[in-house]
Amino acid sequence: MLRVTKLTDYATLILTVLAARPETVLSAPELAERAGLEPPTVAKVLKPLAAAGLVAGFRGANGGYRLARPAAAISLIEIVEAMEGPLGMTECSLHAGQCSLEDSCGMRANWRRINDVVADALRGVSLAQLQNPTHIPARKSIAMQLANA
Numbered sequence: 001m002l003r004v005t006k007l008t009d010y011a012t013l014i015l016t017v018l019a020a021r022p023e024t025v026l027s028a029p030e031l032a033e034r035a036g037l038e039p040p041t042v043a044k045v046l047k048p049l050a051a052a053g054l055v056a057g058f059r060g061a062n063g064g065y066r067l068a069r070p071a072a073a074i075s076l077i078e079i080v081e082a083m084e085g086p087l088g089m090t091e092c093s094l095h096a097g098q099c100s101l102e103d104s105c106g107m108r109a110n111w112r113r114i115n116d117v118v119a120d121a122l123r124g125v126s127l128a129q130l131q132n133p134t135h136i137p138a139r140k141s142i143a144m145q146l147a148n149a
Helices: 008-021 029-033 040-050 076-085 108-123 127-131 142-146
Strands: 055-058 064-067
Touching: 008 029, 008 064, 008 076, 008 127, 029 040, 029 064, 029 076, 040 055, 040 076, 064 076, 076 108
Parallel strands: none
Antiparallel strands: 055 064
């Protein structure tokens, strides 16, 4: 089964909480309360989000976090890659030389095409759209996208 980790799921939740109040700086405990998560989990998720430039952190008595840029300018692929690293359906779809069967297997090009379609689908959904999922535009099926790739 292909799925994102719980931490990536939590990251999208935390980011939607921040996106609901884009100008407000929220502390990690406030984010935890609003997201319904444990404070240590929120702290763990905020580190890679800050490192990826998705959230800005502020120190001091009124410190906390807010989105580093507008929600419409943050794509789902950025969130996934901040939490999980580069998207790769298989090892060989990212880097050559990762598989002992590479010389005799013709699947690498196919997996790269699939990887590109999934990445494009994630790139096409913004954090702003995640806040209001009824406005996520309908997309062609993956089968149709692969046929046209």
